[in-house]
Amino acid sequence: MWFKNLRADIKAAKNNDPAARNGFEILLTYSGVHALMWYRLARFFHRIKLKLIARMISQFARFLTGIEIHPAAKIEGGVFIDHGSGVVIGETAEVHKGTVIYQGVTLGGTGKERGKRHPTIMENVTLSAGAKVLGGFTVGKGAKIGAGAVVLKEVPPYATVVGIPARIVRIRTPENEAEHGHDPHAGIIAVAALNAEINAEEAARKEEEAKAAAQIAEAERSKKK
Numbered sequence: 001m002w003f004k005n006l007r008a009d010i011k012a013a014k015n016n017d018p019a020a021r022n023g024f025e026i027l028l029t030y031s032g033v034h035a036l037m038w039y040r041l042a043r044f045f046h047r048i049k050l051k052l053i054a055r056m057i058s059q060f061a062r063f064l065t066g067i068e069i070h071p072a073a074k075i076e077g078g079v080f081i082d083h084g085s086g087v088v089i090g091e092t093a094e095v096h097k098g099t100v101i102y103q104g105v106t107l108g109g110t111g112k113e114r115g116k117r118h119p120t121i122m123e124n125v126t127l128s129a130g131a132k133v134l135g136g137f138t139v140g141k142g143a144k145i146g147a148g149a150v151v152l153k154e155v156p157p158y159a160t161v162v163g164i165p166a167r168i169v170r171i172r173t174p175e176n177e178a179e180h181g182h183d184p185h186a187g188i189i190a191v192a193a194l195n196a197e198i199n200a201e202e203a204a205r206k207e208e209e210a211k212a213a214a215q216i217a218e219a220e221r222s223k224k225k
């Protein structure tokens with residue numbers, strides 16, 4: 001299994017880095033591949049309950065590669081971490097195959113949640129340089145997270161999100177992607193519909209909050225009487 005995952009990681013590097021020349025060079029020189037090798041060893045120790053050894057391996061790997069992956073995180077084979085420095089992947093994060101992670105990406109928590117508090121990244125997601133994805137939600141497959149974005153809520157499949165806090169700028173579908181390549185207008189109607197849905201949800205939430213506040217105020221007034 002370890003070798004199968006390693007092969008998949010090397011293949012992912014080859015597919016995603018135009019500068020990659022061959023598997024042997026990748027194995028020797030790609031810190032993202034090294035970090036995943038160490039992570040899988042650390043995960044083995046974590047699973048047999050030797051958690052201190054697991055953490056020590058993960059810290060040693062961070063020292064070597066600049067990439068910190070908690071041994072309890074779940075990362076499939078076939079993920080590519082490019083350049084690596086400053087990447088942090090938290091305890092309850094999940095990363096599925098085909099995903100590309102650039103330098104400075106954090107898959108973290110907001111500090112407000114307990115239990116599942118790190119994101120789940122589905123297949124073929126691009127996490128651009130410096131993106132911070134914070135919380136226990138899902139980033140749908142094929143999504144692109146722009147460089148420097150701070151993502152605080154669920155991202156639909158094939159959406160591109162940018163900015164702080166991240167907002168959807170477009171949604172590609174496998175069909176329109178094939179038809180239009182990188183046409184920025186593809187999926188624009190879907191974005192408008194989604195934004196309308198989000199706005200409606202927010203309006204409903206605000207109305208609920210206002211109602212609750214009015215009820216509390218009413219209760220306090222009747223107490224005083």
Ligand SMILES: CC(C)(COP(=O)(O)OP(=O)(O)OC[C@H]1O[C@@H](n2cnc3c(N)ncnc32)[C@H](O)[C@@H]1OP(=O)(O)O)[C@@H](O)C(=O)NCCC(=O)NCCS
Pocket residue numbers: 083102126127128129130144145146147148149160161162163169170182184
């Ligand atoms: C988000 C990204 C992946 C492009 O995705 P895309 O689906 O092709 O999106 P587009 O380039 O069509 O951009 C869509 C809109 O978002 C804006 N945008 C793109 N990236 C952005 C970013 N990081 N921050 C803010 N806005 C951004 C574009 O200006 C465009 O706005 P417009 O419609 O008003 O012109 C890309 O812009 C990005 O951030 N790449 C960085 C990759 C990286 O980390 N490289 C490091 C290699 S070492």
